[in-house]
Amino acid sequence: MEQQEYAVGATRVAAGGPDGRRGAAGRGTADAALAVHRAGFLPAAAPTGADAAPGAAAESRADGPQAAGPDLSPDPGLLRLAHWFAAAGPGTADDLCTASFGLYPARHLGAPAEPADPGVSWWHGPTAHGATVARARRARAAGALRRARRDEAALPVVRSGAKPGTPGRHRKPERVRLLPGTAAEAQDRSTAGLPDGALAGGALAGGAAVGGAAAGAGLPAAETTAGELPAVELPDAERRIAARLLLAHPLVTASGPHADGFPLILRHRDWLTERFDTLLGYRLVVGPRHARLYKAGLGPGAARRLEHPATGAPFTPAGYAQLSLALALLVDAPERLRYGRLLDAMRTAAPGLTAEPADLAMALAALAAWQVLGDLPADPADTDVVLTVDRELARAVPAGPPALAADATDLVRRAAEAEPATAVRRLLAETPAVLAADLPEDQRTWLLEHRLSGPAALAEFLGLEAELRAEGVALLDPAAELTDLALPGADTLAQATLLLVERLVEEVRPLPGEATDGDVPIPDALIDGVLGDITDEYGLPTHYLADRTALRRDALDLLHRLGLITPTPRTTWLLRPPAARYAPAPDLHPVPGTGRHCRPAPAPAREEQRA
Template sequence: MKQQEYATGAARTAGGTSDGRTGGAGRSTTDAVVVVREPARGPGAGPVPGGAAGADAPQDADAAAVPPGELSPEGLLPGELSPDPGLLRLARWFAEAAPGTADDLCAAAFGLYPARHFGAAAEPSGGTSGGASGDEVSWWHGPTAHTPAPPRAREPRTAPGLRRARRDAAALPVVLSGVKQGKPGRHRRPERSRGAVPLVPQDRSAATTAAERRIAARLLLAHPLVTASGPHADGFPLIRRHRDWLAERFDTLLGYPLVVGPWHARLHKAGPGPGAVRRLEHPATGAPFTPGGYTRLALALALLVDAPEQLPLGRLLAAMDNADPGPATGTGDLSDPSDLAMALAVLADWQVLADVPADLTDASAVLTVDRELARAVPAGPPALADDAADLIRHAAEAEPGTAVRRRLAETPAVLTADLPEDQRAWLRDHRYSGPAALAEFLGLEAEQRAEGVALLDPAEELTDLALSGAGTAAQAALLLVERLVEEVRPLPGETTGADVPVPDALIDGVLGDIADEYGLPSGWRRDYLADRTALRRDALDLLHRMGLITTRPSGWLLRAPAARYAPAPDLLPAPGTGRHSRRDPDLTIPAPATPHAGLPA
């Protein structure tokens, strides 16, 4: 199945542009992707399988015309919210899924995950070893991006996002308001009126156009849903200005449909496939979603796509309770406050909901619903899949070139050992031209190594995770991967492939040394220092999500790109000397010839 057909729902969809800030999708042209509800079935009929909400569904005014006690044409009581059957089906799949599968299902169904890339380039950039070209050098023994300075306690960085044009001088003429950029100063010329001299030149240079397009493309890849009033509103005019060019490039290179309307832009990403380590998190706390949280999210969306603009919270919660897929699916109690709070927080972050109260027990609180954005969230209708696994698989289907380019654009590194044979052959035939096209499109740098390719973002803007990062877990993870590489890195000439086994005892020992050495001096969190198990879990989780370590039934494996964060290789390393480290059992350490001063012989 082609990704274009999946994202638009093939023949099950109809498009339309918004006629206002809320609602209105599917009413004249083809700028929005909305699945049309199937014809109404009689009272008492079961749910219609598949589909997402359409604009032709009856609203509250129609429901109010039904005499009290009688069912509406769709089998609903007067005033009852009309749930979308396709999203209800998705909620059932979430409720039945294991935690990892639920993450993959969310990425496939919504496609709202950000890109993820390594930051600092290796020194020298694209370097060589012994006269070999960059793509002949292994990550294990090639140039590194290691920073020898120990981590220091510092304030957490702001939420990941593009820093607009301040890193690109060519984009400086882009001013979105009538005020010049920068603070007033003694040497700054007086402000001119808006009508005197246009702030944005009419004859835009090719360099400025290219810079604007790159900024817009990076913004969409980092944030697939951009609104005119959201946190990335400054970039929305650039997306609208270059929407035709962006739509063509995204479709050609990645097979991603781009929909740009008057109030929002939506890049419909494909699902990354099973085991992609992409999860939804609470926008404020970073807490990961559980299957229960995903279930509440899908249930809420199923009801909001046709909800009135002003919706009492109590009415939404009652409708979610009535739409419960059933106890046989293991959904549990829909009144779980943590899962419900997670779902509503994400919907507010996506701007589907506004005026969400802090106290979710206040049933009289009134929510503001943006139906247009609610309909833009699903990337593809579940009706085209048989079950959750089928949806995850279909969402990731693509021809070999598109599949490899998606991996390059979305993931930190692409290792040839991870690719199926057809994709491996494509990357071998397009080893330079394939990454170069994406690097030019997104402003990235290609790092070619014997094990694969990585597209780097030195600005650390086009990524949701970063090494090195702020916080105790991130600092511990960076030190941990550095020392693990030094312990288990293969010698040149050894045939090990892209992964090397790492014993659990070694992880525990190295992490213990790191915590003792850096914990208190660097101001690490006391709860982590008291609970080394939690520190181990979160540090390994970060390394796993960055693709530097992976797990198999046999245990943890260190991946070749991890070596880019370690010092240059020492071909004759000394055994570990930390008090938590294991010593080589075959190594005999001779006694000192002369006793240390002050110690008995």
């Protein structure tokens, strides 16, 4: 059954196309609110003109503190969705939000590695730190952990990142060897007195920015030199900017934070509508005051979630429930609505959906960020404040009421349904990396048959770079713009996480010829040991020093959301092949680590005795 039928609650809605593609919470969908009205799920719109009762127009324009007006009628589909959110666990609630709203941003890795043969594994290929440099290697002791050597033969070497003036207790100071007489060497001498405040990967983050504008426009970095503007036709550049903006922010308004890009969307809406429909099966609706790209779901375990616009706190299931409940009332609310009346209507519509004040505040903050609601009251107890409601935006937020889905799990499944080509292209456009082992048989077959043409079409459309490896494909954004998570990043957590993942790769990645299913188990003791070394070496902020558990939780969460690790049913973690692109270099026979949190390699004598 076509997704559009369940999405809008109508008995029949035209959807899909002659190619048989399905999915796309908005592909070929009529206006959600109109379809629901026609199906009889919502009360009829208020009469206008000569048929309107005296004073009705005034009530629709302003609901003052003393005006009662008619009762707010909730949308049945969104009300049902609110109950599903309330009964869901945290991960399921995130997947349900992705499927029902489709307002998630694209997420891509940056800093492309050196070119390599597509048959090379991520485990053993070039890394994002620089090209592989041949070096003499020694065989490691049996059972020893694999920590990479950083010797004079290893170029380039990432800076230690220890505090200025101190080499760090647990590792020797490192420096980058520059060839004498080069411009880089002269610049290094001129800036030698500056403090080195970046952790490992800081040089990488800076290097990724070089040529970022060219990469964002879809140009190879080599074609753009210093002082020379890239030769791009203006319409092509504008279309690419507009496409990237919509993929990063599926709801763009003419007066919102991304208003500068709205004229480009208006100017190229026909071309954008056709390309999004052809490549991804997404429906693009552009009105005079907003543009909405209706994305499809990503299936279970997509690790996408809403966050509080101000604090960044992740939404709870109760917060999602309050968001859906408020939307159920706002799609047909008057343009001016008393805050207290909205709260009363929410309690009346769903008396069983009790929530903490923080959950309600989180939901209303998200609606205000999307401009569905105007300014919220500074004091939540001030219920006489009159809110401004934008019904058009309220109706644009949901991909459609879940009229035909049996339950939350069914909705998540239906929202991700699509033909193999469309499903794989969506994953390429929205996720950091697509591994063939993760795909169903039909999608894996399509990816293997279209390894070059499939990613290339999206890369051209969005200004990305395709990285092909034996395990799968990643579309990279060297400009680090088309993502909601950055690695490397400027904040302490991102830098500590980069150190963590590079050391985990050095310790556990398989050697050439070792049997592996792709993912590699990570011992819990290794995670704790590496984080202990990082904390000692780099002097992390006080809250992480006092609460090592918080550092572990936040760092692993970031790696999981970036697709670099994945959990197992036994609450352990697996390291994924794309994580190897963040190792300093593919040194496959390193000497064991010496940090005080790392376990020493067993002595040969002990091995003989054990044998």
